[in-house]
Amino acid sequence: MKGNYEEYKKTIHYSNRTGVRATCPDCHVPKEFIPKMLRKFEARHDVWGHLTGKVDTPEKFEAHRGEMAEREWARMKASDSSTCRGCHTYEGMSSEIQDPAAVKKHTMAAKADSGKTCIDCHKGIAHELPKDAED
Ligand code: HEC
Ligand code: HEC
Numbered sequence: 001m002k003g004n005y006e007e008y009k010k011t012i013h014y015s016n017r018t019g020v021r022a023t024c025p026d027c028h029v030p031k032e033f034i035p036k037m038l039r040k041f042e043a044r045h046d047v048w049g050h051l052t053g054k055v056d057t058p059e060k061f062e063a064h065r066g067e068m069a070e071r072e073w074a075r076m077k078a079s080d081s082s083t084c085r086g087c088h089t090y091e092g093m094s095s096e097i098q099d100p101a102a103v104k105k106h107t108m109a110a111k112a113d114s115g116k117t118c119i120d121c122h123k124g125i126a127h128e129l130p131k132d133a134e135d
């Protein structure tokens with residue numbers, strides 16, 4: 001558990017130039033759930049318990065990381081990456097200052113029938129990828 005938190009602390013979602021921080025529930029708990037789940041999910045540890053269930057040692061964590069990651073990917077895909085979109089929008093991205101490779105992909109992905117959502121292209125942004133993850 002500590003390892004997973006340390007991984008996140010090395011990423012831009014924890015620390016960046018402007019100080020806007022994405023916390024665990026920002027990515028893992030969709031807004032629709034917040035009113036009714038607030039009591040359960042308020043603390044980081046509760047989100048942790050929700051995501052990992054019975055996994056309580058670093059060894060068990062690594063052994064289950066692949067399936068836990070798959071579950072989060074599936075949830076994010078199903079919600080069209082709704083938690084990401086709570087902070088990021090295609091409309092809000094400036095094509096003048098964004099990386100040109102990103103502008104190209106985002107212009108394509110923003111089309112209603114693209115079938116692509118943030119998590120399709122942006123896995124492993126807050127934690128290390130499972131060792132057995134394909135590409
Ligand atoms: C609470 C708001 C918030 C949420 C939720 C959020 N982000 Fe971010 N994201 C940020 C901020 C702030 C930055 C850093 C911006 C900067 O300083 O350039 C960032 C940066 C990024 C970057 C650039 C990474 C880099 O190394 O430059 C990517 C890609 C990204 N986010 C994808 C995602 C995806 C995918 C999700 C959903 C799983 C997500 N974000 C959820 C706020 C958020
Ligand atoms: C079809 C693939 C694709 C999709 C879908 C996609 N992106 Fe990207 N994105 C890229 C690529 C490629 C880059 C450039 C390389 C990189 O930073 O990973 C990028 C870069 C970024 C960056 C950094 C831009 C910069 O100039 O530093 C952010 C932030 C980001 N994406 C957020 C998102 C969010 C949020 C979504 C969903 C609303 C999304 N992306 C959907 C492919 C995609």
Ligand code: HEC
Binds near residue numbers: 004129
């Ligand atoms: C910027 C969005 C973002 C933030 C912030 C974030 N996560 Fe995640 N988390 C993800 C994504 C995306 C995955 C799916 C696996 C991957 O792509 O890394 C994931 C996967 C996980 C998993 C499954 C195991 C694994 O490592 O893949 C756990 C457990 C987890 N997150 C816990 C947390 C905790 C606890 C925090 C706060 C310390 C946190 N996450 C913060 C986006 C985020």
